[in-house]
Amino acid sequence: xxxxxxxxxxxxxxxxxxxxxxxxxxxxxxxxxxxxxxxxxxxxxxxxxxxxxxxxxxxxxxxxxxxxxxxxxxxxxxxxxxxxxxxxxxxxxxxxxxxxxxxxxxxxxxxxxxxxxxxxxxxxx
Amino acid sequence: xxxxxxxxxxxxxxxxxxxxxxxxxxxxxxxxxxxxxxxxxxxxxxxxxxxxxxxxxxxxxxxxxxxxxxxxxxxxxxxxxxxxxxxxxxxxxxxxxxxxxxxxxxxxxxxxxxxxxxxxxxxxx
Numbered sequence: 001x002x003x004x005x006x007x008x009x010x011x012x013x014x015x016x017x018x019x020x021x022x023x024x025x026x027x028x029x030x031x032x033x034x035x036x037x038x039x040x041x042x043x044x045x046x047x048x049x050x051x052x053x054x055x056x057x058x059x060x061x062x063x064x065x066x067x068x069x070x071x072x073x074x075x076x077x078x079x080x081x082x083x084x085x086x087x088x089x090x091x092x093x094x095x096x097x098x099x100x101x102x103x104x105x106x107x108x109x110x111x112x113x114x115x116x117x118x119x120x121x122x123x124x125x
Numbered sequence: 126x127x128x129x130x131x132x133x134x135x136x137x138x139x140x141x142x143x144x145x146x147x148x149x150x151x152x153x154x155x156x157x158x159x160x161x162x163x164x165x166x167x168x169x170x171x172x173x174x175x176x177x178x179x180x181x182x183x184x185x186x187x188x189x190x191x192x193x194x195x196x197x198x199x200x201x202x203x204x205x206x207x208x209x210x211x212x213x214x215x216x217x218x219x220x221x222x223x224x225x226x227x228x229x230x231x232x233x234x235x236x237x238x239x240x241x242x243x244x245x246x247x248x249x250x
Contacts, residue, residue, distance in 0.1 A: 011231060014245045021188075027166050029154050036161035038210065041152050041217035053241075063146075085163065085237040086246055088229050092166035094237050104213050106136060112210040112219050116178075120139045121211055 010090045018049060019091040025061060027092040030103065032110075033082040036096075039103035040111040042071075044093070056081055058095055077101035135215045143174060144216040150186060152217045155228065157235075158207040161221075164228035165236040167196075169218070181206055183220055202226035 010017050018026055025043040032039055042060040044052065047068055051059040058079035062069045072078030078100045085094035104111040114121040135142050143151055150168040157164055167185040169177065172193055176184040183204035187194045197203030203225045210219035229236040239246040 014239075014247070016241055016244060016246055027152055029163060029166060031161070031163060036156070036163075038154060038156060038161075038219045041154060041212060084241040085249065086239050086241055087166060087236040088231050088233070088238070089236075092236075094163045106213055108213070111212040111214075111217075113213070114139075114211050116141055116209040116211055119141060121141055122139070124210060 007089065011088050016086065017090055018046075018086075018093075019089060020046065021091060023063075025063075028058075028060065029092065029094045030058065030079060031094055031096050033096045033098045037110060038112045039079075039097065039099060039109075042069075052081060052095075053084075058097060072100060075101065075105070077103065079103070132214065136213050141211065142215055143171075143211075143218075144214060145171065146216060148188075150188075153183075153185065154217065154219045155183065155204060156219055156221050158221045158223045162235060163237045164204075164222065164224060164234075167194075177206060177220075178209075183222060197225060200226065200230070202228065204228070 010019065020026055024045050028042050028044050030039040043063055045061040048059040048061050058071045058081055060069045060071060079097040081095050081097050083096040102109050113124055115124050135144065145151055149170050153167050153169050155164040156162065168188060170186040173184040173186050183196045183206055185194045185196060204222040206220050206222050208221040227234050238249055240249050
């Protein structure tokens with residue numbers, strides 16, 4: 001159970017105390033290290049987080065496949081992690097990364113290749 | 126049930142078909158409209174998404190309070206949404222926003238005010 005003192009410790013301290021949700025996951029946002037452009041959003045369980053930290057390459061937990069996933073393991077488009085930012089309550093991370101190729105499985109540089117314009121999606125220029 | 130043709134339609138088309146997870150939520154990443162700096166990560170149910178779109182101000186679903194949440198409703202630090210980016214499988218949004226004040230409830234401009242340095246957290250310069 002989370003208590004108020006846990007919350008204060010997470011918010012104010014220098015301790016890394018990742019707060020996994022009820023599925024055992026953190027939310028991870030990948031931004032390009034140079035431009036800060038949003039590349040993708042994925043999720044990490046404790047093992048994916050540990051592997052990301054030990055290897056310097058982004059690892060995630062695939063919710064659809066229910067499997068550990070080293071980003072780029074088939075495509076070669078790995079993400080070299082340059083910096084990890086941690087949010088106030090430590091349930092979300094920002095990974096500032098240098099991508100070896102397109103971050104999206106569609107071949108787009110970013111998964112966020114469309115924007116909402118009225119009720120439809122249009123390409124991001 | 127999600128099918129392959131649903132997936133193709135979501136990825137390739139111009140239709141906005143948000144894919145809520147098993148808790149009825151999308152992941153929303155808030156970036157500063159000017160700098161692309163990561164401000165916060167939150168979650169939206171269908172109602173929060175609809176209100177965000179109709180008002181132009183970010184609304185979320187608080188998982189801890191299990192309640193709809195207009196960002197800034199108590200602090201006044203609302204987020205004016207300038208652009209909504211949608212990812213390939215439409216289960217995550219990027220909101221490029223202009224914040225009226227600090228985005229974090231701690232008073233920091235961003236919830237991501239610390240980075241992971243070795244095993245400890247240090248302030249983002």
